Amino acid sequence: MNLTLKIWRQKNAKDKGKMVEYPISGIDGDMSFLEMLDVLNEELIEKGDEPVAFDHDCREGICGMCSLYINGEAHGPDRLVTTCQLHMRKFKDGETIYIEPFRANAFPVVKDLVVDRSSFDRIQHAGGYISVNTSGNTQDANSIPIEKEKADAAFNAAACIGCGACVATCKNSSAMLFVSAKVSQYALLPQGEVEAKDRVLNMVHQMDLEGFGNCTNTGACEVECPKGISLENIARMNREYIKASMSK
């Protein structure tokens, strides 16, 4: 395939940034999107130009590091896949592909396509954990019966990889889908009940401090989420929040 890439280049957080055009040829449909960018970067390095900075780690859809906005969609045109799992066969020979970073005030650009998502880490630190006694006397989790429906819903919520596609997609830059997945994961299990009230209040408070917008029920986040996190989690988080606020 021969393609034209239009890529956001920005030297640092203060630089204004601009789209730069790069023609690329010899791209195989079986290559992943990131492998295609590797080819481009090798060419740029050979020419003595600065390679395009982009985030990646596992390249298996697990870590949540890859974070590209491709042709106006977070993680590109395919559904339920991350950028690293997106294949070039989803594009046509001769196509022009626009590649931008995940944009949100709470995700400032570090360089080119790399954004700072440490706001997610701070939300997680505010309550996305459980405190358990690990002295060796901990009750075996398998000895606590959990309804199948609840276990499945908790497992589905725990599939969130913290990529930030929900924020990048949302017209309000809301982080509600991410935070609600983290809140739900624990709220549904007995292990999470002990700290449930503080968790939801603290995580929502931190979410607001970080400057994420509110949810207006558009549902774009659910459509673009590579892990299929459901809007039902937002409804659950809202219920948990109201319950916690009223009993404080």
Ligand code: SF4
């Ligand atoms: S909810 Fe989905 S889109 Fe948002 S951070 Fe989690 S995995 Fe990514």
Ligand code: FES
């Ligand atoms: S690089 Fe890990 S999810 Fe894409």
